[in-house]
Amino acid sequence: MDFAATFRNNRVRIFTLLILAMLFFAAVQGMETKDWVITVMRGLAAGAVVFLVASGLSLIFGLMDVLNLAHGEIFMLGAFIGWTVYVRPDTFFDVLTPILLVAVGFALTPVWNAVLGRWEFKGWLAKLVPWLAILLGLAMIVFSFANYPITKWHPDDFGNSPITNALELGQGIFVLPEPLPFEPFHPVVVLMGLLLGGALMAMGIAALSRHGKPTTTSKPDRLPYVIAGSLLIMALLIFVANDALSSWLFEMNSTWRFFIAMAVTTLFGGLLGGLIESTMIRPLYDRPIYQIMLTLGIGFIIVEITRAIWGRPSFTMPKPALWANTGEGCPATSLGEALTNQCSTMLLFDGRIRTYNEIFIILIGILVLIGIWLLIQRTRLGMIIRAGVQDSEMVEALGINVRRVFTLVFAVGVALATLGGVLAAPSTGLSLEMGVSVLLLALVALAIGGLSSFPGAAVGAVLVGLMQQFIIKYGGIGINLPFLEEPFKPSPPLVPASVVLLMVIILLILPNGLFGRSD
Amino acid sequence: MGNLLEIRDIHTYIGQFHILEGVSVEVPQGSIVAMLGRNGAGKTTTLKSVLGLTPPSKGTIIFDGQAIQGMRSFDIANLGIGYVPEHRAIFGALSVYENLLLAERKKGDLARKEDFIFTLFPDLKRLMKLSGTRLSGGQQQMLAVARALVPDNKLLLIDEPTEGLAPVIIEQMMAAIEELSSETTVLLVEQNFAVAGKLASEYTIIEEGQSVKNGVMADLREDKAAVHRYLGAA
Numbered sequence: 001m002d003f004a005a006t007f008r009n010n011r012v013r014i015f016t017l018l019i020l021a022m023l024f025f026a027a028v029q030g031m032e033t034k035d036w037v038i039t040v041m042r043g044l045a046a047g048a049v050v051f052l053v054a055s056g057l058s059l060i061f062g063l064m065d066v067l068n069l070a071h072g073e074i075f076m077l078g079a080f081i082g083w084t085v086y087v088r089p090d091t092f093f094d095v096l097t098p099i100l101l102v103a104v105g106f107a108l109t110p111v112w113n114a115v116l117g118r119w120e121f122k123g124w125l126a127k128l129v130p131w132l133a134i135l136l137g138l139a140m141i142v143f144s145f146a147n148y149p150i151t152k153w154h155p156d157d158f159g160n161s162p163i164t165n166a167l168e169l170g171q172g173i174f175v176l177p178e179p180l181p182f183e184p185f186h187p188v189v190v191l192m193g194l195l196l197g198g199a200l201m202a203m204g205i206a207a208l209s210r211h212g213k214p215t216t217t218s219k220p221d222r223l224p225y226v227i228a229g230s231l232l233i234m235a236l237l238i239f240v241a242n243d244a245l246s247s248w249l250f251e252m253n254s255t256w257r258f259f260i261a262m263a264v265t266t267l268f269g270g271l272l273g274g275l276i277e278s279t280m281i282r283p284l285y286d287r288p289i290y291q292i293m294l295t296l297g298i299g300f301i302i303v304e305i306t307r308a309i310w311g312r313p314s315f316t317m318p319k320p321a322l323w324a325n326t327g328e329g330c331p332a333t334s335l336g337e338a339l340t341n342q343c344s345t346m347l348l349f350d351g352r353i354r355t356y357n358e359i360f361i362i363l364i365g366i367l368v369l370i371g372i373w374l375l376i377q378r379t380r381l382g383m384i385i386r387a388g389v390q391d392s393e394m395v396e397a398l399g400i401n402v403r404r405v406f407t408l409v410f411a412v413g414v415a416l417a418t419l420g421g422v423l424a425a426p427s428t429g430l431s432l433e434m435g436v437s438v439l440l441l442a443l444v445a446l447a448i449g450g451l452s453s454f455p456g457a458a459v460g461a462v463l464v465g466l467m468q469q470f471i472i473k474y475g476g477i478g479i480n481l482p483f484l485e486e487p488f489k490p491s492p493p494l495v496p497a498s499v500v501l502l503m504v505i506i507l508l509i510l511p512n513g514l515f516g517r518s519d
Numbered sequence: 520m521g522n523l524l525e526i527r528d529i530h531t532y533i534g535q536f537h538i539l540e541g542v543s544v545e546v547p548q549g550s551i552v553a554m555l556g557r558n559g560a561g562k563t564t565t566l567k568s569v570l571g572l573t574p575p576s577k578g579t580i581i582f583d584g585q586a587i588q589g590m591r592s593f594d595i596a597n598l599g600i601g602y603v604p605e606h607r608a609i610f611g612a613l614s615v616y617e618n619l620l621l622a623e624r625k626k627g628d629l630a631r632k633e634d635f636i637f638t639l640f641p642d643l644k645r646l647m648k649l650s651g652t653r654l655s656g657g658q659q660q661m662l663a664v665a666r667a668l669v670p671d672n673k674l675l676l677i678d679e680p681t682e683g684l685a686p687v688i689i690e691q692m693m694a695a696i697e698e699l700s701s702e703t704t705v706l707l708v709e710q711n712f713a714v715a716g717k718l719a720s721e722y723t724i725i726e727e728g729q730s731v732k733n734g735v736m737a738d739l740r741e742d743k744a745a746v747h748r749y750l751g752a753a
Contacts, residue, residue: 380620380621383617383621386610386612387612387621390611390612391610393592394610395621396572396592397570397572397592398593398602399593399596399624399670401591
């Protein structure tokens with residue numbers, strides 16, 4: 001490793017980082033050590049959440065040149081989905097069956113493609129028939145969904161609103177409501193409606209996208225049947241065992257339930273990302289401005305759907321058991337103690353930090369950082385991504401299907417954002433506005449770190465988190481500035497302003513961000 | 520033996536610009552065909568049209584008996600066409616080794632071709648761990664050609680491989696292309712007529728987006744008037 005050359009080429013970067021590091025260490029002069037430790041830990045925790053959102057944005061933007069303005073709302077959606085699995089497992093299982101049944105039809109898309117090869121509609125029929133199929137399928141799905149009893153909260157019914165559900169769960173007095181019956185239609189009618197509706201829609205969409213393209217002659221192997229069959233079996237099993245599954249998940253230790261909620265949400269995020277990319281983003285590859293407008297629109301739609309389902313008021317997510325204890329033996333004095341006593345807080349250098357925020361969230365952030373780094377540096381997919389960020393056209397000329405990689409990267413990016421949401425929920429609560437503030441912080445983090453640089457996203461996120469927490473802290477204790485008599489206390493609106501100011505200063509020194517390259 | 524590649528009267532637009540207005544090229548199996556013409560004539564666009572990077576709006580392209588116009592670029596490449604673009608397009612973020620590994624189409628391609636590649640370009644062997652940005656222009660060009668040799672390609676589309684290279688490197692590059700042409704058919708775009716004249720067995724000339732003349736290279740070498748007229752050089 002040529003240290004001299006590396007130092008020479010990155011002089012400005014290294015000096016900037018050194019100065020920032022010195023400033024943060026100098027801040028220790030203005031406050032007690034324990035307060036400094038707490039503020040740094042809080043900064044890292046905030047940075048970890050921002051990192052989860054920013055890393056996805058950076059991967060997507062770097063590889064596909066798509067700035068996904070819906071990323072903040074996806075973060076919010078992740079929180080709401082995670083909350084539902086955690087607080088209302090009955091609702092979760094109720095919704096899972098219809099979704100799986102509709103998915104069966106779409107999983108068979110390769111089969112529809114092969115079957116449709118035998119039929120050729122001429123002229124205007126070629127457009128009309130698929131659209132009829134799509135509309136009919138959609139109508140069947142909507143009809144079935146409307147008649148499918150989903151036991152859930154009611155935002156207007158205070159006794160059964162998300163706020164109350166969460167509060168009661170936190171106090172341990174929440175009881176799952178009785179499941180609603182199927183009326184007036186027999187369950188089989190509704191289930192078949194979902195299955196056939198999904199199949200019809202999938203057939204219609206397959207027919208539309210074949211129009212005008214060279215026909216595929218390949219026969220599908222067994223895989224689509226296997227996938228569709230598994231989805232169908234899962235859907236029916238969940239349907240039959242619905243009550244048992246709901247009770248099982250509800251009565252589970254809340255820590256494990258939370259982990260399940262995290263896994264389900266992340267998986268859902270990945271599937272949603274893949275769906276959005278292949279259906280909405282892909283058709284607009286050569287029209288980047290429309291792509292950005294589209295992502296903005298998707299963001300609005302997500303907010304409205306969320307409002308329609310969960311209502312407007314914000315609510316909480318009770319902390320899982322592992323981080324909830326505030327009584328005997330807490331705050332803990334060591335990590336081991338924190339785990340055994342399941343403490344909510346721990347003492348670090350005499351400062352009291354929260355185990356969930358300042359230990360667990362940071363831990364997940366580090367694990368994700370390592371995981372993605374390994375993916376990018378050590379796998380063939382990572383090699384394709386790194387090459388594609390530079391020149392995706394050449395990658396395709398080498399014989400690699402970059403479109404599939406785009407879909408995968410978009411899916412991973414969205415999955416990370418939803419993970420960030422479910423992770424943030426127990427700490428900050430859930431609101432319809434939570435996406436906007438995190439998106440701003442993530443964009444600033446990317447600007448600071450360098451727009452398509454993945455390590456830049458990490459460093460930028462940490463800087464943003466630290467800056468935010470330090471300014472909040474100074475809002476309480478004040479900064480002793482040499483030319484002022486009274487300590488200066490930044491008011492709350494100055495918190496986001498200061499983060500943006502940090503970005504401006506860094507961009508003045510390094511116009512492409514800390515690790516960005518001009519290309 | 521037949522033509523491995525036939526470009527039949529293609530028209531290609533880039534945006535609104537009608538770049539190719541009727542280009543036809545035949546590349547016989549096992550030959551090196553030089554595509555000649557002035558700057559901006561449409562040579563690079565022709566290569567890109569074969570690969571589907573700038574798809575033709577009219578005309579057909581037949582590769583190994585199959586019509587490939589309208590196919591996705593990666594599908595075309597996987598039929599056995601390698602591309603060495605103008606300005607090399609090697610990936611600076613990857614090491615030399617990774618650049619080569621990326622070009623694999625089947626696992627083990629690089630392991631099988633390593634010896635052949637290092638015979639043609641011995642310098643690459645010691646550069647394997649370096650990142651692409653640290654290579655000189657000549658080394659990048661060698662890497663770009665080596666990359667196209669990793670999978671089993673039937674046809675190589677090579678765009679101005681000697682541009683900006685020092686004379687001694689040009690010699691090396693020419694020797695390499697001559698050597699690899701024993702296994703692979705080559706369609707070579709080359710502004711440098713000295714290089715093209717020595718390497719290619721046949722030629723085709725593009726002028727203002729149209730094919731204007733083609734034939735056997737031996738004849739063109741004698742025809743100073745034609746060389747001057749179409750290529751503006753002696």
